[in-house]
Amino acid sequence: MITPVLPLHGLGGAQDLPLPAPLAIAGGGAALVLSFCVLGLAWRKSRYDGRDRERVVPPGLASVLDHAAWEWFWRVVGLVFFGWVTWALVAGADRATNPALGTFYVLVWVGIVPLSLAFGRVARALSPVRTLTLLLSRATGTDPRKGLFTYPERLGYWPGAVMLFAYVWQELVNPDQVMLFSVRLWLAAYLAIMIVGSTLFGDRWLSRADPFEVYSDLVARLSVWGRDRQDRRVIRSPLANLAHTPPLPGLLAVVAVLFGSTAFDSAREMIRWVQFIEENRAHEVLINTTALLGFCVVVGVSFQLAAMATQVDLVPRRDLPRLLAHSVIPIIVGYMFAHYLSYFVEQGQATVQQLSDPLVRGDDYIGTAGMEPNLWLSLHPTFLAVTKVLGVVLGHLVAVVAAHDRAVRLLPARAHVTGQIGMLLVMVGYTISGLYLLFGT
Amino acid sequence: MHPRFARPLVVCAVAAMLLTGCGESGQDTEGASDSASATATTTPAESTSPPATSSAPAEPAGTTLQVTVKGDDLTPKAEQIKVDVGEEITLDITADREGEFHVHSTPEQTVPFGPGKTTATLKFGRPGVVDVEEHDSHKLLVKFEVR
Numbered sequence: 001m002i003t004p005v006l007p008l009h010g011l012g013g014a015q016d017l018p019l020p021a022p023l024a025i026a027g028g029g030a031a032l033v034l035s036f037c038v039l040g041l042a043w044r045k046s047r048y049d050g051r052d053r054e055r056v057v058p059p060g061l062a063s064v065l066d067h068a069a070w071e072w073f074w075r076v077v078g079l080v081f082f083g084w085v086t087w088a089l090v091a092g093a094d095r096a097t098n099p100a101l102g103t104f105y106v107l108v109w110v111g112i113v114p115l116s117l118a119f120g121r122v123a124r125a126l127s128p129v130r131t132l133t134l135l136l137s138r139a140t141g142t143d144p145r146k147g148l149f150t151y152p153e154r155l156g157y158w159p160g161a162v163m164l165f166a167y168v169w170q171e172l173v174n175p176d177q178v179m180l181f182s183v184r185l186w187l188a189a190y191l192a193i194m195i196v197g198s199t200l201f202g203d204r205w206l207s208r209a210d211p212f213e214v215y216s217d218l219v220a221r222l223s224v225w226g227r228d229r230q231d232r233r234v235i236r237s238p239l240a241n242l243a244h245t246p247p248l249p250g251l252l253a254v255v256a257v258l259f260g261s262t263a264f265d266s267a268r269e270m271i272r273w274v275q276f277i278e279e280n281r282a283h284e285v286l287i288n289t290t291a292l293l294g295f296c297v298v299v300g301v302s303f304q305l306a307a308m309a310t311q312v313d314l315v316p317r318r319d320l321p322r323l324l325a326h327s328v329i330p331i332i333v334g335y336m337f338a339h340y341l342s343y344f345v346e347q348g349q350a351t352v353q354q355l356s357d358p359l360v361r362g363d364d365y366i367g368t369a370g371m372e373p374n375l376w377l378s379l380h381p382t383f384l385a386v387t388k389v390l391g392v393v394l395g396h397l398v399a400v401v402a403a404h405d406r407a408v409r410l411l412p413a414r415a416h417v418t419g420q421i422g423m424l425l426v427m428v429g430y431t432i433s434g435l436y437l438l439f440g441t
Numbered sequence: 442m443h444p445r446f447a448r449p450l451v452v453c454a455v456a457a458m459l460l461t462g463c464g465e466s467g468q469d470t471e472g473a474s475d476s477a478s479a480t481a482t483t484t485p486a487e488s489t490s491p492p493a494t495s496s497a498p499a500e501p502a503g504t505t506l507q508v509t510v511k512g513d514d515l516t517p518k519a520e521q522i523k524v525d526v527g528e529e530i531t532l533d534i535t536a537d538r539e540g541e542f543h544v545h546s547t548p549e550q551t552v553p554f555g556p557g558k559t560t561a562t563l564k565f566g567r568p569g570v571v572d573v574e575e576h577d578s579h580k581l582l583v584k585f586e587v588r
Contacts, residue, residue, distance in 0.1 A: 013547040014569030017586060274581050275519050281579070346547070375547070381568045381588070 013350075015269065016342050017381050019388065024439035027389035031396045031431040035424050038400045042417055046409040048243040048402070054226065054234040062233050071125070075134070078126030088358030089187070094180045098360050102351025104183055105171055108212065110344040113336050116216045120225035123216030129194045130206050130213075136195075147202035156249030159205075160214035161257050163193070165296070167211050168261035172268065173288040214254055218329055221245045222398075242402050245326035252300055252325040258332045259430065260296030262339055266437035267295070299430070303328065306426035310407065311415040323410065324423065327403035331427065334395015335434045338388035342377045349373035388438060396431040403427065503529035503562075506583065510536035510554070513578040523586045526568055530585070534559040542582060545572045 019027075057065070064070055089100035115122040124130065137144035166186075176182040190211075197205035206213055222238045236244075245251070267273060268288065277284055307321040315323065349371065354360075356369040364370070377384050403423050411419045504524055509516045524530055532542075534554045544550040544563060552561045552573075565571055571585040 013549070014545060014565070014567070014571045014587070017568055017570060017588065271519055271521060271584065278519070278580055375567055378547070378567045378569055 013343075013347060014378070016378075016384065016388075019385050019435065019439040021439060023385055023389055024435045027393050027435050028432045030393050031435075032428055034393070034397050035400045035428055038397070038404055039417060039420060039424060042404070042408070044408065044413070044416065046243075046405050048237070048240040048405045049409045053240050054228060054236040056228070057233040057235060065233060074125045075131040079128050079131050081126075082128035084355070084358060086187075088355075088360075089180060089184055092180070092358050093360035095360055096178055097354055097357075098180060099351055099354035099358055100180065100183060101178055102347060102354055104187075105177075106344060106347045107351055109167075109171070110336070110340045111348070112212060112216050113219055113333060113340075116219035117223050117333070120220045120223045121213075121217050122220070123210070123212040124207070127206070127210065127213060129191060129198075129210060130203065133195060133198045133203060133206070144198075144203045147198060147200045147205070149200055151201040151204040151208065154249055155208070156251065157208055157214060157254045158250035159197075159209035160211060161250050161253035163190070163209055163211040164214065164254060164257045165261075165293075166190075168257065168264075169289065169292060172261060172265055173285060173292055175285060208248075215258065218245070218254065218258075219333060221326065221329060222333060239398065239402060239405070242326055242329065242398075243405060245329070247319075247322045247325070249322060251322045252303060255325050255328040255332065256296045256300030256303065259328060259335065260299040261292060262332070262335055263299070263434065263437055264292045264295040266339060266434075266440075267291075270437075270440055302426050302429070306422040309422040310411065311419040312410055313412055314410055320410070324403055324406055327399045327406065327423075327427075328430075330395045330398035330402065331430055331434075332395070334392045334398075337391040337395070338434070338438055341388065341391075342384060345377055346373055346375055389435070392431060392434055392438075396427065399427055400424065503531055505531040505533060508532050508534045508582065510534065510538065510540060510575070512537065513580070515575055515578065515580050515582050517583055519581040519584065521584045521586060523588065524565070526566065526587055527564060530563040530565075532559075532561045532563065534561070540578075541576045543574050543576055545574070 056062075085100050085103045088098055088103075092098045092100065112123060119125075134144050170177060170182070170186050174182060194206060194210055197209055207217065208214065221242045221244070223241065224235045224238060226234050226236045226241045226244060228234045268277075268291070277287065280287060303325065304321045307324045308317050310320060310324075312320060350373050353368050353371045353373065356366045357363045358365070404420060407420045407423065408416055504522070506517070506522070532552065534552075535558055536554050537556055539553075539555050541554065542552040544552060546563075546565050547567070547569070550563065552563070553559075554561075565585065565587045568587050571587060573582045573585070574580065575582055
């Protein structure tokens with residue numbers, strides 16, 4: 001009899017060793033040095049903002065990518081995959097080896113990052129919810145882009161931030177997270193909210209409120225795929241693409257939830273936290289929820305203060321946080337990489353193996369049931385540790401460059417260097433805290 | 442300095458810093474991880490069964506852990522212990538009830554125990570952090586750091 005694993009460990013399995021202290025310190029030091037180097041080499045004119053360093057995708061490739069058949073091929077793939085996993089979710093045995101769990105918590109959530117970096121807005125292309133709303137519109141003869149009302153643009157990404165929080169709460173706090181009923185409930189609520197929202201506001205709702213689309217769209221800003229002003233497909237340097245992130249209201253909230261939740265995920269593994277929770281077991285959910293919210297709020301507020309402390313007279317001060325928030329995206333990607341790399345590679349392989357047996361009764365429909373996960377990463381902890389630190393430091397470097405480039409466009413010439421110190425310190429703070437958390441667990 | 446040349450220079454400086462940083466930490470883990478691969482692939486399901494079975498070829502000397510279970514109170518309480526890959530870890534459990542420990546290794550293992558004394562052995566085939574929890578009380582017994 002296999003009992004579902006306890007919430008302390010999500011989907012179980014051994015975790016990574018903590019980063020060795022010298023490596024963590026070297027990483028923090030490198031981040032600090034790099035930040036001041038970028039500041040010191042302060043270029044005076046924005047290199048990525050508004051300068052169209054882009055190349056239009058060759059017509060041959062563009063006609064394939066824009067073809068309806070290409071779009072619908074991926075929509076069908078997404079829908080079939082969703083159907084398969086739903087089958088496992090609804091009809092499969094309620095055990096920790098049910099592939100619906102691994103898919104929901106590992107393949108989709110962590111997989112969004114590498115797929116979006118490589119291919120752009122993958123969630124949008126594969127989203128079963130979007131496909132369902134498109135089919136619904138076809139069936140009723142309506143335009144999917146139009147709902148009963150227009151989406152109020154001053155809401156921006158706020159609904160997405162709330163839905164993302166709902167996801168990370170489910171992933172990190174909910175004690176029933178590995179029980180199938182809990183995942184079914186979450187997905188049912190998610191589907192309802194998405195479909196009702198898109199009926200009310202058109203499919204723009206999905207781009208603003210669907211947590212997976214919002215997450216994927218933001219990570220895709222670091223890919224090379226973009227669209228120009230004439231809405232043609234272009235290939236751009238990731239930094240230029242990042243600079244084109246639409247500075248919508250709620251962007252900072254989304255970024256704060258993504259980073260804060262990953263930091264909370266590390267923090268809750270620390271021995272002192274575990275002991276504290278055990279002593280207060282009766283209020284475990286309340287404490288964890290408050291802590292998760294706290295982490296997100298700390299990230300959001302610290303960034304907000306640092307951004308607003310930047311001297312400026314070209315834009316209103318309160319617009320600054322969302323004009324600078326895009327620069328946290330590379331830090332998030334670097335930290336997600338470091339935190340989840342081995343989990344994704346190893347638990348991901350285990351999930352692919354489980355997908356062949358959706359009802360958890362010994363079937364092997366796609367032939368992967370006999371596959372042995374390759375545990376190379378875990379067997380080489382030094383390589384893993386160095387890769388993690390390089391990922392975090394690289395994410396930090398890209399973030400500082402992006403923030404500097406935007407600041408140079410917004411700040412008056414006399415304040416180019418001094419005006420950014422606050423932002424710089426906050427970003428160094430994030431990176432060093434991230435490294436500390438990877439070292440301390 | 443022109444930004445174009447400065448960036449690669451800075452990246453080299455960073456790489457140098459990191460390499461010095463990891464140079465110190467690198468040596469201790471390499472030996473252990475290479476010898477672990479053989480154990481990991483040949484025994485895909487490392488199940489434990491009391492009484493202990495030991496078939497350890499030339500492995501480091503084992504660790505013994507005294508475990509007591511009194512109702513919902515466990516000793517040790519969320520202790521962190523460093524062990525080697527392949528090391529034999531003996532759990533001497535004295536309990537006043539039935540229960541089981543979930544060992545969150547890859548793959549997962551379970552150590553059932555009953556009232557009285559139980560002995561079990563654990564062995565981890567690869568580096569990582571393995572938590573051992575008691576099923577009914579949801580409490581963390583020990584965190585093994587396997588190197």
